[in-house]
Amino acid sequence: MSNLAFQDSYPEELSHCYGCGKNNSHGHQLKSYWDGDETRAVFMPQAFHTAIPGFVYGGLIASLIDCHGTGSASAAAYREQGREVGTLPSERFVTAALNIDYLAPTPMGVELELRGVIREVKARKVVVDITLSTMGKVCAKGHMVAVKMPETMMSSAVTNDEFSCN
């Protein structure tokens, strides 16, 4: 099995996401991997990713859960088909619904750990539960319904690639 992050296996023209695209130099470049049957990513917030001083901004938490979720959905779809992540045709998912419960304030200055559990895999839909923790304590829980990226978005991405963030 490849050691490539899920997001680093996306096709070049679909790798501009601010949250996780390797071709977005301004973005978070989140990288998710299998860890047994769960998926895992870590992220260190920068000082300006604050909500109020001392605590991480909830929008960043939502963003990381979102990108870890769609990455996990992609990986789960490949696994379901017995295919290596990144092989063609591409399995690229987008978020249909994202529910987040903020359970505790997330402290700044420590690494965030995201863990995903795949709940359901269908041809065009994957359901993922995600936790975001610091120092072993769960600070937020996410529930995501991800759906296969529409063909119209994929073809639009190719058309618009020259106008992208690089």
Added chain:
Amino acid sequence: MSNLAFQDSYPEELSHCYGCGKNNSHGHQLKSYWDGDETRAVFMPQAFHTAIPGFVYGGLIASLIDCHGTGSASAAAYREQGREVGTLPSERFVTAALNIDYLAPTPMGVELELRGVIREVKARKVVVDITLSTMGKVCAKGHMVAVKMPETMMSSAVTNDEFSCN
């Protein structure tokens, strides 16, 4: 009634949020206002806020809905008490739960409009429904449960202010 944005009326030590704090020079600085009984904000994404080329990043959408929601919650709490936004004691809310349905891809290059409808106002809890639209078309819907910011966070903010993002 003041023309100050809800977020610009937050106390100085609670104005560092990456999404909407006037004291966060790196952030989005979202500004929300009353528009009749609804709340409204607009935002123009930058080129790098992309999901895939041509479309806005879902994490930004979640972030904007989050900050418009907590700002709306604060304003609704003041209105419920017949007080001017920004007067003391401060009504500052944080997100307990955020549910987002992504209804359609959000195109880049056009202004995003957020509108909030206050569904419930209690002393320590406000419920807000939010839409995010481009050119009159709703691209995402959010449902937020916001709760009064815990005293521990408020006092921590004062303590940590010198280590903040500026």
